[in-house]
Amino acid sequence: MKNELHYARGTLRVAFSEIKFFYTRTCKRQWQTLRQMKLQNVKSLPEVITRSQVLRIVGAANTQRMAAIA
Numbered sequence: 289m290k291n292e293l294h295y296a297r298g299t300l301r302v303a304f305s306e307i308k309f310f311y312t313r314t315c316k317r318q319w320q321t322l323r324q325m326k327l328q329n330v331k332s333l334p335e336v337i338t339r340s341q342v343l344r345i346v347g348a349a350n351t352q353r354m355a356a357i358a
Contacts, residue, residue, distance in 0.1 A: 301327055 289295045289303060304327060311317050337345075349355035 297327065297330055 290300055295303075304325070308322050311319060311322060346355050346358050349358050
């Protein structure tokens, strides 16, 4: 899922939790592999928009209220 489909970290975490729950609670299997697997915590910076992008967003607002919110 990570390498071929390029899923986001949150999606991978949900899928891993589902698999882990299924095999530990539903099927009652004690697999050492599931205990050892952990997802990496990847810290990434948020994407920053440019000044011109901000002006386009504010300019697209229909009302002054929406422009102030933007």
